[in-house]
Amino acid sequence: MRSDIRREAEALVKWKASLASADGLGSWSLANSTRLCNWTCITCDSVRHIRGLDISLASVNGTLDEFDFSAFPHLKELLLYNTYLHGTIPAGIGNLTSLVKLDIGNTNVRGHIPRSIGQLKHLAELYMVDLGLDGTLPEEIGNLTNLKELHLSALSVTGPIPPSIGMLMKLRVLSLIGNKLTGSIPTEIGNITELQIMRLSYNYLDGQLPGTISHLRKLQELDLLNNQLEGHIVPELGNTSLLDSVGIAHNNFSGLFPSSICVGGALTTIAAGHNGFTGIHHQTFQNCTTLRSVDFTANNIVAELRDCNNFSGTIPSWASKSLPELNFLRLSSNMFDGIIPHQILQFRKLQVLDLSENKLTGPVPDDFTNFTGMAQEQDIDSIYPDRSSYEVQIHIVWKNVDYVYHLMIAAMAGIDLSGNFLSQEIPKGLTTLVGLRYLNLSGNHLSGYIPEDIGNLVLLESLDLSRNQLRGEIPQGFADLRSISALNLSTNMLSGRIPMGDQLRTLVDQSIYSNNPGLCGFPLEDCKNSPTPTQTETSLDEDKETLWLYCFVAAGFIFGFWLYWGIFLFRGETWRYLFYQYVDNMQAKVIKKMCSCMKRFQANGSE
Structure with a gap:
């Protein structure tokens, strides 16, 4: 056996001996050194040097302190994720000068990212995810000029993003999600012209979005959720023809939303809620034929609904045609006023419509024929093959408590018009939307009777009609709501016997019928003078x-x-x-x- 190969074998056996447990590494033995390339977790190159070490499937418990990195000058891949490794990352890791891929994710490793990481000049993929690392991002990370993917997420690193990151000219994926990073996004980020995915969400980044971000012409995904970024967004953000997803919710952005965001015509998702945007240009979404999800919840947009977003004057004829794929429209907690225009019902694939907490007046539109996205149960697999990309948060206020539900938008179909000034009767057309999972019309001025055909909504899980002026009896169709698990009919003028059904019997909270003096029956007091x-x-x-x-x-x-x-x-x-x-x-x-x-x-x- 050649001395260099024997050194590799000896280094592995020595490291194994230092581990508290090494199940799955039974073949690692000097007595078996002539068959080194047949050892578990190891792959070799054509000249029998170790080129890959993957212990992700071995039950390994210990540290890297006794690992002789210098013994593996030909190692291309080092995969240590999903193990019980602990301790720190030794500075000697910089001796793996041929390394192309390094993954130390989901272990108990602590300490800092060593500055010697900058010596890995051939590294193309770096994964350090879900670790206990703290400290700052070393400037030396800018020396990894061959890096194509950088994943440093769910750590505890602090401080700013180093300007040297702009030297990573070949970088395609930058993911720094879930850290404690502060300061502004460096202007040098605009030098990474190959960048396709930028994920900086859940940090403490502040300042304005640098104008150089418009240089990223290949950018497909921009994720800046839950930071403290502020100011106006550069109008040129949408210059890239590939931009698919923009997530900037829960920041302090203000002013007009950039009208160029959809110039490329590839956009599918906009999450811009919980900011301070004051307006949206009427042509912003005119070219967004692929747009599926729009969320401007909790901004300061002041206008008539028909005059905002893709609605100019009366909704123009191109509105439903230019957004044929729209599934998710959330404009809650703004200052929209005026009536809900009938043209909003032209979005055939719409699954979620949320206009709650605005100042809308007039009746609820009554013709839901075109809402085919809500008229049947959703086929999740055919509409959203990648379900993980479509998780959303839904806020539901129940008994003065704000609950946050993490839902798969793929399976969700619902309408929320609560907290407005809508009047007249609940339209019977709503009962044709048999795919609805939730319906919230609470806190309006709706009057008249609850539609008799409400029982058609057999998939309905949550129904809130509270705080209106509804009168008459609760329709017998309520007994057919076999999926209902959250119901609120309180503070109306309803009377008569509460219908009974198998699912309604499980709703024992009397408060869901409170402030309706004429109601009786389970779970309230029995009807004394009212015939069955x-x-x-x-x-x-x-x-x-x-x-x-x-x-x-x-x-x-x-x-x-x-x-x-x-x-x-x-x-x-x-x-x-x-x-x-x-x-x-x-x-x-x-x-x-x-x-x-x-x-x-x-x-x-x-x-």
């Missing part, structure tokens, strides 16, 4: 029979009376004949009229 549905039907049948009897008795008396006195009043045969003919005609008319009245009575009774 069976009793009502029996009573109605008896009333019909009694009415028929009274009608026939009265008719018989009247005609008998006139027949008797007609003999004395009309003694002449000709006069008697005319009189009896008149009585027969009158009887036919009365019977015909009675039959017509009874049919109407029966029809009203069946309803």
